[in-house]
Amino acid sequence: MPKAPYKVPTASTPAWKKDTRKNQKLTWYVNADWWNKSFGKDMVTKQIKKDLNVDIKFVTGDDTKLNTYFASGSMPDLITIFDPNSKVARTANQWAYSLQDLSKAYDPAFMKDAAKDTLNWYKLSDGKTYGYPSYSNTAADYKSGDIAPRDAFVIRKDVLAAIGDQDFTTPEGFVKGMQAIKEKFPKLIPFGFNDFSGANSSLENVVQDMLGVPITKDGKFYDRDLDPDYLKWLEAFREVHADGNISDDSFTDDSNAFNEKINAGKYATMMLGSDVNHGTNLQTWMSKDKNKAYEAIEGISSTEGRERTLSQAGISGFTITYVSNKTKNPSKATQVLEYLLSKKGQMLTNYGIEGDTYTQDANGEVKWTAKAAKVQSEDASAWQNQYRIGEFFLMSHDKWKALNKDSYVQAVWQMQKWGQKYLTPQFDIENIAPDPGTQESRAYSAIQTNWSTTMVSLIRAKDKAEFDSVLNKYKQFQKDNNIDQINKTRNEKIKENQKKLGEN
Template structure:
């Protein structure tokens, strides 16, 4: 998922053995926690066991927790759908969800009053880096309240998130190790998709070279004037929009080379394709509205088939609108095709979530009942909890057959024909805080049919990028501020370049941006990033001169 960002099994970094027992130093795996926290007594509620999860042993009834999720889009409902009804029943719990953004999160910390659980993003933020000041260590919570946690949590992930005091405070969803990439469980999310009726009407043309792509987009504009020839997602994130990272990934632009951050934005192959997209825009194949469209508008255009083709950066996140269109227009379903391919012979490097995962979950020092909070963590991290979150209740919404979870006829019908009702009444696959791709792999029904074309197309191009995880400069440093400035300027340059009236103007814009970088701390940013890459390569036991495999 991506939310990110998501962003993995066909191509594995040569020589990379992900053994994070040494997270930062050769002796950190044996390093004991240097700070111990006094935790409330269980007062005889149950006797912790390493063979039975604590939620099955606890005698306390009517438990309550408050859980803050740093995402306005999170569904705050609890106990009304299949998934959360079962969680509520199993844990004898009622959870009050509170949502917000970074401003609300900062206000909450400033107030000094924290909820029981906090879910936020990015382990490089000050919130995550200072978790020892406001959160409880999971390793000590497990020892005191629920040793079964150690059976369900990944040791690699626990070590990756360990702070300098030897404790681990946060645990993410979708934390993928090298073994997960090799397993085939992780699904690609990036591709160029096109409406099948349009594709066939044009004779299934080649779209893999810049010249052919421009030609096809022009044909679409002429033959289907009521359609937008090429669509892409909302350009609101300077570091993760379709014309930026997705196009680069499709072209196999490396993330790092010879142990150093690679200058992806100035890659020759990438700039060649940006010029092709500039021509598509000039020919009327890209609407100016696309540059300012909201995510809701993008979804609306997908589910109404407004786009003839889409540079799709996160198939799973847009499964519902894709399925809405595909279900009602089976002959016009979106299909993934070979398009926007490297002029230099590189294979795509489709990235998915790495070991850092996406959403990170913490139990705060203000928790009224840390034992119950730990039980929630263990429950959701376990296979049973993940089966509930992904498939609901066995015998009611799914059945196991030959080791696979098969949705019942009624459940699958809702999934494929009424995505809105499916999300409201079932909520399968949406309770993601401790989700993992390996559980999605247990069912052919885990995803909407509409996104499987992307999975099939990209399955051989997944490439982990562990060495470049968390390499942004630390917050409140000059380099962090410079990076924000550079990213914002790049987004402005990117939009202007694609909308440029000529190739000459395109070249001028890129040249101006290069000068802007030079004058705004680019070299300092890269220096910090390279230092962090080297730290990661050391953690991963990889060659310090390793590169993204692109051929």
């Protein structure tokens, strides 16, 4: 590792403030074609360029391009991937510098700003951490109240007011409530849910979280899909479908079709996963008539008295960024990561420049300036391309968004407040799938695919007998595809996770 070209400061001073070199250049590969490769033209990246005296060339691609880098041995300075379970992540000690070594050699402030739990989570067998994630929420973040829940059972206000006293918390009451909606609002779809293009809609994990279905039992993997409480609710959804109160289109709609229906308020109720991702459409509908806006209520609850366990982004986060051990400028690459992770970087990437786009009071609360608020509400293109606030997120974290409630559209505020008390980490079961490329991984993928079709078949079954028959076929499919060995692997990885988290 090259010696730092400046006197390394203490942890109280970030190294970029001591590095007087000009016109430094870095190449940063992001393993996603959709990433905005522009740098230095918008407000956020102009400031990064100015503060760090660095010009960053972004390169994007897919796994094929990423593998080409490794095959050629010619590596970019920084690499961002999305899969913590990939071979690239698991072998990072062979191609990347450890964050501990980088921080010690170039920028001790990094280890001060990095979350200890996150560093421990990404440690490899040598005891060092090589990649740092964005949106990694620790147990402390969950307890702080600074991160917002993302899922809720929601209903249109006017529908709720019109149908009288309905109990959506029990399977029986849910079926009756949907019938009441159909009678009063025949043109609406009584019950909607996220599209299936993102795996199993909001009818799997989101409903299971609403029911408080355990993630482990006696420290071992628990098959939430076969939980008796969850199956009771799938049977209730079958009855709702049989009554004509779930549209068959909901099983085939893509994300655009789902969002268009939210935009037009066509669903009377929804089991809504990731409300923020649908915030624009929820806000569009709310702007037409606030009395018809969607709001979260206590619906779809455990028949066994379990508390809800709503989730958020976990400790694994979203993107994971590494410094290549082939870089000729590891000191500047480390400074970039430290800058973005620090308070200064987080405030810049989330809110822009103080006094220009935001103000912050003595209590830490952030508000947009009138100028910024006008651009955000009236010119989405300028907000994204000229300001890039909230868009440059490769080291961003949810807790910083909490400083400004306007980080989220007004349409989701009530939903977030409703679910806050139910937030519960599910870190134990993150990244426990069999390793890619193994026979177990292929069997696991087959089971996942089979469950997706099984769940739809269960809801569309004509009666309880067909429901039971479909379910038994799935259980047999699991056995035929070596589910016991897959669960053994899951249990081993759960133990590893618990060790990382200091639980055993």
